[in-house]
Amino acid sequence: MPDLPVPEGTPECEKTDAADLVRSSEAERESGHDAWLARHAASCPSCSRVAQGARRLGRELAAWAPVEAPDELAERTLARVRLAGALDDPAALGAAPSALAPAEDAAHRERKPASRSVDILAAWALPGPRPALAAPPRARLRFLTAQAAAAVLIFLLTSGFAITFYPVFVEALEESRVQACQARLGKVTVALRAYRKDHPDADVSELKGTALRDALVHGGYLVPQDLLCPAVHGARPGMVCFELRVPDADCDPQCVLAWDRFGNHSGGFDIAYADGHTEYVETRDFSTWLARVRSTR
Amino acid sequence: MPQSEPSDESLLARLRSGDDEALPALVNRYQRPLFGYLHRMLGCAAEAEDIFQETFLRVVKHRARFETGRRVRPWVYAIASNLVKNVYRSRGYRERTSLDRGDQDGGPGLRASIEAFSLAPEDEASNAERAERVREAIARLSPTSRDALVLFYYQGLPYEEIAETLDVPLGTVKSRIHNALSKLAGLIAEACGNAARSEAEHA
Numbered sequence: 001m002p003d004l005p006v007p008e009g010t011p012e013c014e015k016t017d018a019a020d021l022v023r024s025s026e027a028e029r030e031s032g033h034d035a036w037l038a039r040h041a042a043s044c045p046s047c048s049r050v051a052q053g054a055r056r057l058g059r060e061l062a063a064w065a066p067v068e069a070p071d072e073l074a075e076r077t078l079a080r081v082r083l084a085g086a087l088d089d090p091a092a093l094g095a096a097p098s099a100l101a102p103a104e105d106a107a108h109r110e111r112k113p114a115s116r117s118v119d120i121l122a123a124w125a126l127p128g129p130r131p132a133l134a135a136p137p138r139a140r141l142r143f144l145t146a147q148a149a150a151a152v153l154i155f156l157l158t159s160g161f162a163i164t165f166y167p168v169f170v171e172a173l174e175e176s177r178v179q180a181c182q183a184r185l186g187k188v189t190v191a192l193r194a195y196r197k198d199h200p201d202a203d204v205s206e207l208k209g210t211a212l213r214d215a216l217v218h219g220g221y222l223v224p225q226d227l228l229c230p231a232v233h234g235a236r237p238g239m240v241c242f243e244l245r246v247p248d249a250d251c252d253p254q255c256v257l258a259w260d261r262f263g264n265h266s267g268g269f270d271i272a273y274a275d276g277h278t279e280y281v282e283t284r285d286f287s288t289w290l291a292r293v294r295s296t297r
Numbered sequence: 298m299p300q301s302e303p304s305d306e307s308l309l310a311r312l313r314s315g316d317d318e319a320l321p322a323l324v325n326r327y328q329r330p331l332f333g334y335l336h337r338m339l340g341c342a343a344e345a346e347d348i349f350q351e352t353f354l355r356v357v358k359h360r361a362r363f364e365t366g367r368r369v370r371p372w373v374y375a376i377a378s379n380l381v382k383n384v385y386r387s388r389g390y391r392e393r394t395s396l397d398r399g400d401q402d403g404g405p406g407l408r409a410s411i412e413a414f415s416l417a418p419e420d421e422a423s424n425a426e427r428a429e430r431v432r433e434a435i436a437r438l439s440p441t442s443r444d445a446l447v448l449f450y451y452q453g454l455p456y457e458e459i460a461e462t463l464d465v466p467l468g469t470v471k472s473r474i475h476n477a478l479s480k481l482a483g484l485i486a487e488a489c490g491n492a493a494r495s496e497a498e499h500a
Contacts, residue, residue: 018411019474023450050408053415057478060485061450063427064435066333067342069349073332074324077350086357087317 021054022061085138178265178280180230185272188242188258191221193274196247204246213240229264247274256293305369313360324353330452331377337447338381340436348384352377370454371461378444378462385440410479417486426492434484438477445473446481 041048070076081087195216196204207215216222224237232241242258251257253275260269268282271289281289303311303319305326311319331352335345355376363372422430435443441463448459449470460470 018407019449019471019478022411022478023453046408046412049412049415053411053413053482056419057411057414057482057485058450060427060431061481063424064337064431065428066329066451067336067345069328069332070342070346073346073349074321074328076346077324077353078321080350081320081354081357084354084358086354087320 018050018054021051022058024054024058174231174265177231178268178270181260181265181270182272182278182280184226184229185242185258185260185270185278186276187226188222188244189272189274189276191216191226192244192246192257193251194221195219196249196251200249202246207246208244209240212244212246216244229260231265254293305373309356309360309363309369310365312357313363320353320357323356327353327373331373334374334447334452335377335381337435337451338443339384340432344384348377348380351380355380368458368461371458374448374452374454374458374462375464378448381444382440407475407479410482414482414486417489419489422489422492430485430488431481434481434488437484438480442473442477442480445470446477449474 041051196202198219204212213224213227216227217224227240227242228235228237229241232239235241241261241264243261244258245256247255247257251274253273255274256271257274258272260271262269264270265280268280268285270278270280272278303322305323308319308323308326312323328349332345332349335348336342339345339348352373356373363369435446438446444463445459448454448462449456454462456467456470456474459474460467463470465473
C-alpha cells in the first residue's frame with residue numbers, strides 16, 4: 001500500500017503512486033494496492049505504461065548494488081567511541097573494546113589496560129580511516145589547564161626574580177649616584193680652597209648661597225654643573241645642591257667645606273673635607289659623626 | 298527484524314540508562330544499511346567509514362538528548378545526513394536552487410516521465426554498465442534530491458521517516474523524490490538511447 005492515504009473520490013489513475021511503484025518488490029506487486037493496479041492497468045493504457053516504466057526504472061536502480069561494509073567497521077567504530085571517552089565506562093563495552101585485529105584482541109585483553117596514547121597509536125596502525133584528530137573535550141581541558149598553569153608559573157618566576165633583585169638594583173643605582181656626588185664635592189672643595197688662596201683677605205661671612213655660587217662660577221673655579229647633586233631629580237644648572245663654606249687661610253685639613261643638603265640622598269649624605277677626601281654618612285649615624293667632628297676641633 | 302531481537306528504541310533506552318552493552322548491537326544493526334547509504338552519498342568507502350564512526354560517536358554523545366517516543370532510525374540517519382552535508386560543504390559544493398524545485402508538485406511530471414521511460418529503447422547493457430550509469434545519473438542530482446532518493450529507494454524509509462530525517466515537510470519529501478525519479482528516468486533513458494545508437498553504429 002502507498003505511504004500516503006488516498007482521498008475518497010480520487011480518480012483511479014491518480015491513485016497510482018509512481019514513486020512507490022518504482023521501489024515495490026515482486027511480492028508487493030502481487031498483493032494489496034499493486035494487485036488493484038494490475039487489474040486497473042488492464043483497462044488503462046496510461047497506468048499500464050506507468051507500471052511498466054516504474055518496474056523498469058526500479059530494475060535500473062537496483063543494478064547499483066551497495067558496497068559491502070568492511071568486516072571490522074563495527075569494531076573500529078566502537079574503539080573510536082571508547083577513545084573519545086563518549087561512554088562513561090569504556091570497560092562496559094565488553095565484547096568489542098579494542099581497535100586491534102581480532103587475532104590480537106585476546107592478548108590485548110590479557111595485558112594491563114594500555115595508556116590512551118598507545119590505544120590511539122594502535123588505532124592509527126590499523127588500515128582504514130584514521131581516528132578523528134580533534135581532541136575530545138577532556139583532553140582540550142587538560143591542555144588549557146596546563147597552559148594556564150605554565151602561564152602562572154612564568155608569572156610567579158618573573159615576579160620572584162623582580163622582587164628579589166629589585167632592591168639590589170636600586171642599591172647599586174644609589175651607590176653610583178653617591179660616588180658621582182662625592183666626585184663633585186671633591187671638585188667643590190678644591191675650588192673653595194683655590195678661591196681662598198686667591199682672596200686671602202676677603203670677608204666671606206656674607207658669601208653664601210647664590211652669591212658664593214656666582215663668585216665661584218664667574219671666577220672660573222667651577223662650572224654650574226659641579227654644584228648639582230646627581231641624586232637630585234630635576235636639578236638644573238644654576239641650582240646649588242650643596243652647602244658650601246669658604247675655608248679660612250689656615251683651615252684644618254679635617255674641616256668640612258661642603259656637604260649634601262638633607263634629602264639629596266635617601267638615608268644619608270656626602271661630606272667633603274678640606275684635605276679633599278669625602279665621606280658618606282648615613283642619617284642614623286649623623287649624631288655619632290657630629291660628635292666625632294666636634295671632638296677633633 | 299525477528300521478534301526476539303530488541304528494537305532500536307529499546308537498545309537506545311538501555312544505552313541512555315548506562316547499559317553500554319547495547320551499543321555493539323546497535324552498531325552491528327546499522328553497519329550494512331548505514332554504510333551503504335553513506336557510500337552512495339559520498340562515493341568513497343574511506344569517507345563513508347569515517348562518517349559512519351562519527352555518526353555513532355554523536356549518537357553516544359547525545360543519547361541523553363534523544364526524546365523518548367521518537368523513532369531511532371530517522372534520528373541516526375539525520376545525524377549521518379548532516380555529516381554528509383558537512384562533507385559536501387568542505388568540498389565546496391554550492392546548492393544550485395534552480396535544479397532543486399522541492400516545492401513543486403511532482404505528480405504529473407513523474408507520471409509523464411515514467412510513461413516516457415517505459416517507451417524508451419532498452420539496451421543490452423550488463424549489470425556493471427547499468428550500475429555505472431545509475432551512479433552517474435544520481436551524481437547529477439542535487440544533494441538534497443539525492444539524499445531523499447537514496448533514503449527512499451535504497452534505504453526503504455517511508456515518507457514520514459524521510460521527512461523526520463531531513464527535517465522538512467512531508468510534501469517537500471514527496472516533491473523531491475518525484476523530481477529525482479523524474480530526472481533519473483530522463484537521464485537513464487538518454488544513456489540507454491546513446492548506448493543503443495552506439496551499438497547500432499558499431500554493428
